Amino acid sequence: MSAVGEVTRAALRARRAELCRLAGWSVAEALPAGLAGLLTARAVDDGFLAGRPATGLLWLGLLAAAVLVGAVGTNRAYALLGDVVEPFRDDLLRRVVAGALAGATGGRGDDAAVARLTHQVEMVRDTYAGLLMVVRGFLFAAGAAVVGLFSLAAPVALLVTVPVLAGLGLFAAALPAMIARQRQYVLADERLGRAAVTAVAGHRDVTVSGARDRTTRWVGGYVDDQARVERRLATMAATRGLTLAVGGWVPVPVVLLATPWLVRQGLGPGAVLGALIYVVRGVQPALHTLVQGVAAGGLRFAVTLDRLLRADVPVRTPAPATARIPRQTAPALSLRGVTFRYGPHADPVLDGLDLDVPAGDHLVIVGASGIGKSTLAGLMAGVLSPQAGTVRVGGVPVAGATPAELADRRVLIPQEAYVFTGTVRENLTYLRPDLPDPAITRAATRLGLTGLVDRLGGYDATLRPADLSAGERQQLALLRAWLSPAPLMILDEATCHLDPATEARLEEAFADRPGTLVVIAHRVSSALRARRVLLLDGRAALLDSHRGLLDRSAAYRELVGYGEADLLRSSPTPGRSAPLPAGYGRRSSP
Structure with a gap:
């Protein structure tokens, strides 16, 4: 899978300017996640509980303004997504077409190239876009929530961070098995594509020879194999559920159980409420989106791109533009x-x-x-x-x-x-x-x-x-x-x-x-x-x-x-006038 990482990093490096603009708008999008708990705590503790409702409303008004800024950031971030994703898709299309043409002209025709071109490239494009937005969303949303937690109360931030890291560790440990099953799914898809093309191309022979039922069973076997692999892939949902339970839901009862101790440490009710907002509205949704996105689109992206790169042919390195044709000793x-x-x-x-x-x-x-x-x-x-x-x-x-x-x-x-x-x-x-x-x-x-x-x-x-x-x-x-x-x-x-x-x-x-x-x-x-x-x-x-x-x-x-x-x-002509050796030819009809 090293080639996948190399190609992905190269694609990201080639779009640095677009990624920088995307990161800028992502900061704006994450502004509500970073301020929600802090502004809520101030509104409750310094406003409503202190008998100053106008102050509380002012803090909530600031939160509403942050939400509007976040909405603009979301809009601009999605608008920039195509500038990053589409060039990557175009490069993949060139790779697949070049590989298919080189294989065909070299006598290595491959019916699976149709599946790669029409299905797998589009899958990589879609999952690349989804994975980019998922990772971006997690980094900025979870990062903003953690920063907000530390600014609100460092002890609460530590209580939340430990189970979140444990959930991410479980997910990372399960990734190799997920990748293996996703690869099996992609290979089954290619085998089914080859079988379908073969059956369709030979449908006349199948009809004439009366082999319709036999051919149906043969193609059906590949369909059953793909369904079996897909069911195995679906069982990985249990692993995703455990990750979300540990990293997303455990922090909630941890904060609630620690509330008496936090209050004794001088933390107000509003601060506890703000901490829960950061967990429920910030960390938990970000972790859920990351796990679901990587487990679904991320695995498809890695395995499918790996398959495309393995099916690709190395590109010939042309001679430098300034190179001269070397002198040949043998006849040209x-x-x-x-x-x-x-x-x-x-x-x-x-x-x-x-x-x-x-x-x-x-x-x-x-x-x-x-x-x-x-x-x-x-x-x-x-x-x-x-x-x-x-x-x-x-x-x-x-x-x-x-x-x-x-x-x-x-x-x-x-x-x-x-x-x-x-x-x-x-x-x-x-x-x-x-x-x-x-x-x-x-x-x-x-x-x-x-x-x-x-x-x-x-x-x-x-x-x-x-x-x-x-x-x-x-x-x-x-x-x-x-x-x-x-x-x-x-x-x-x-x-x-x-x-x-x-x-x-x-x-x-x-x-x-x-x-x-x-x-x-x-x-x-x-x-x-x-x-x-x-x-x-x-x-x-x-x-x-x-x-x-x-x-x-x-x-x-x-x-x-x-x-x-x-x-x-009598006209001057280049070359020698002396006769040179020649072969012979014969043709009796035009």
């Missing part, structure tokens, strides 16, 4: 004997392809529509698995790598860029959640996208994908990729909705970024900016510089256009 990307077909009897899209992309390279892949360029991009990124051969990124096979491991090595931006409903900052930094705004601004400036960010309303503006154009979505995705710590960028027609000038600016910026760039070309002009060009023409995969392919390949000259070929042949 390597394919050996890669064969891929979309069906067991289909012709291969790629057949025995060998390809090395050195670290720091800028490779553009071109070819006719439907020739297999996007398929190759998916294989490079580990999104698709070849039927034969191996794909390595940074010397490490992509086969068997988890999504988190792949995200550390490469970024794939497809033609249809993904943008989700959320803030601009959340869309840009979900691969690096701790990235500060200045780093984002520097990247946006380098890519020439500060105007887009400003037009969308800044980093805190909420995006709705339907409100964005395809080009805006692509530019956001490209900025997100730039901010990624991955050394390999794969852009699969990621600029197809942009004008040629914007496309050129962005590709040139990515070419200057430390790391390796692979571009599936939407326009052949991308080849002019590349160090090397890979041509897929349905019969062979040729790898060379742009000028070298113009000299070697009729298919490439046809792709760029006969009229442009002579002009492009």
